[in-house]
Amino acid sequence: MSMDDLKRDLSQNLDTAFPRLVEHMSNRLFWGLRRMTGDPQYAEDLSQETLIKVYKALVEYHPQRIRELKLEPWMWTIALNLGRNHLRDRSRRPTIVAEKRDIATLDGDVSDDAAWQDRLDRLPTAQRRAVVLKHVVGLSIAEIAEVTERPEGTCKADIHRGLRKLKEIMEAEDDH
C-alpha cells in the first residue's frame, strides 16, 4: 500500500481510511519520539496527540490538499510543534526526570536497547533530533530541514556531529 493510495483514500473517505494511517504512522511516530525524548510515556502521549491533531486537520482540508500533502514530513512537523508547545507549557515549572524504559522496549536484547537510548540521550537535543529523523525514522535532509524549520546545511552538520559524538561515546565505552 503506497502513500499515494493512502492519501487518495484519506481524501475520499477520511473516517474509514484514517485507522490505516494510524496503523502505518503510530509506530514510526512513537519510536522516533521515544528515541528523541528518551521518555516512553511522553513519546506515547505526544504520538497520540499528534495523530488526533492530524485527524482534526484532515477533516478541514479539501481533498485536493490531502492528496498533495507530503504526509510523513507534515506529520512530523505537527509532532515537533506539539512537543515544543508542550515544553513551553512545562518551561515555567520544575519537572522530574522521567523514569525511562519501563514500557515497550525493543524485542530481543533489552540491555542493548537501553545502551543505545543512553548514548542518544547524551547528544545535544538538536543533534539527537536530526540523527533520529535521518537514521531511525529515515527522512531525507530536505524533509528534516522542513520539519525542524532549520536550513539543510545546519541539519547536515547536526547529523554529522551527532554521529561523530556517538562514535566517540562508543569508543570511550570500549576503553573501559
Place this chain on the structure above:
Amino acid sequence: MTIEEKLAQLMGDAIPDRMSESIALGTGLADGYDIYPSAVGDVVVTFNPEGVSSLTLSTDGFETYFEDRFGRPLIRAEAPRAWGAMIPGRIEAGSPGKLPVDLRSVTEFQSKVLLSAARIPRGEVRPYGWLARQVGNEKAARAVGSTMARNPIPLIIPCHRVVRSDGHIGAYSLGGPEQKWQLLTHEGAAPGILEELAAAHVRVQGNTSTGIYCLPTCRAIRRSKSENVVGFRSSEAAMDKGFRSCKLCQPA
C-alpha cells in the same frame, strides 16, 4: 555493523497497548462508554469529544446495538475530564443542564424536539401535541412521538416526561411502560393519578379561585386547594367557562 545501520534498527515495531484505542477516542472515530447507576438500574452511557452520545440499559449486546445504530465502535473508557463528573447528577436530575450532548445521530427537527423535551421540569409531564406546538408545528405530534422513541439519550433527555395526547402514560424506549411508570413515580409525577384522569377524559384542570387552567402535573395546579380544582376534557372547554391558560405549563 556501522552506527547508521544500528540506528536504523532502533525503530521498533510494537506500540504501547491501547494507544490506537486512545487515538480512536480522541478523534471521535470510536465512542467511550462507562456504566452508571440510575432509578431504573445500571445504564451504559457513551461519550465522545462532542458530548454524551447515548444511554441504554446495561444489558447484553449493548455494544452491537451501539455500533449498528451509530456506526462507531465502543471502547470502555473514562468520560472526558472537562464534564464527565457531571454525568451521574444529570442522570438523576433528568436534564442535560451544562452537560454537552451529541445529537448528530438525529435530524435537525428531532434535535429541536429533544432539546425542548429537555426543558420539561422534573415531576411534570407534557403531551406529544404540546411538544409539537413548542417546536412550532402543531400537526407534528406523530413525528414528536417517533422522535421520543428514537431519543438516543433517555433519562438525561427526559422523554419519560412526554405522554400521550389522551393523557395516558404511553410507551417508553428505555425498557417499557413499567420503567416509565417507575421513573415518573421516582420523580413525584404520580402516574396512577395521571392514568385515572386520562380514563376520566380529563386533559386540563382549572382553579376556580384564580380562573387559570393547567395541565394536570403543572406545579401551579398542584399547589391549588383540591376543592377549587375542576377538570375539563379540553382547553376549549376550559376557555368556554372563562378560564385562561397557565403561563407556566402553557396548555394551549
